[in-house]
Amino acid sequence: MNKKEIAESIYRKLEIKRFEAYSFIDLFVEAIVDCLESGEKVVISNFGTFKVVDRKKKKVISPKDNQSMVIPERKVVKFLPAKNLKETVRGN
Template identity: 50%
Template sequence: MNKKYLAEDIAKRISIKKYEAYNFIDLFIEVALENLGKGRKLVLSKFGTLIIKKKNKKRVINPINRQPMIIPPTKIVKFIPSENLKKKFEGNG
């Protein structure tokens, strides 16, 4: 599902115009990114949690020239599914 279909589905379910659903989705993403950027986690009950996780620097071997190199520390977004979401898809793999 992409943003277009999500907006159409939301608009239909709560009887609003599609552009209002698009605006809501855009605002939700904007607020979520702002808060994740401030180090806050985003908890969506019955769905899951988004957190920013710090990854330490890492030593690796360049596969082309076999020289050691260091990958600098970075931050990633990690999704942790809720128990509800896990149960929903349990055994359907």
Template identity: 40%
Template sequence: MLTKKNLQELVKDELATTAQEAEAAVNVILEAIRSELEKGESVSIAGFGTFSVVERSARKGINPKTKETIEIPASKNVKFKPASKLKNSVNK
């Protein structure tokens, strides 16, 4: 599994930079993605995929313990659609 810490190490090694500079670079990229998604914009990375915000409308649900009907409020969720290049790479 690739974690943020592992990603920072990869950047540090690949760019032959310091750990602090690698951490800053990773943080800038992640913050830029988060910021755009907060604005409701999509983020497209060529050859990788697209992150977008989808809105879920309010709906009724059922509490599985009590079988009581509950109201689930509207919410926003992040969706990722992989690029065909990424799909093909994973499916090799």
């Protein structure tokens, strides 16, 4: 499902204008990004948690030329699904 499909679903279920559904998605994503940028985690009940974690640097071997390389330390976004979301996806 992509942004357009999500907006269409919101548009139909809430009976709002299409541009309002798109605006809602944009504002929702913007709020999540703003929180993550400031180091906060984002907890959405019954869905999951987004948080920024530090990945340590690591040595890897390039599959192209078998050369050793170092991937530097960096920040990444991690999503931890809520228990009920995991159970729903599993079919429990």
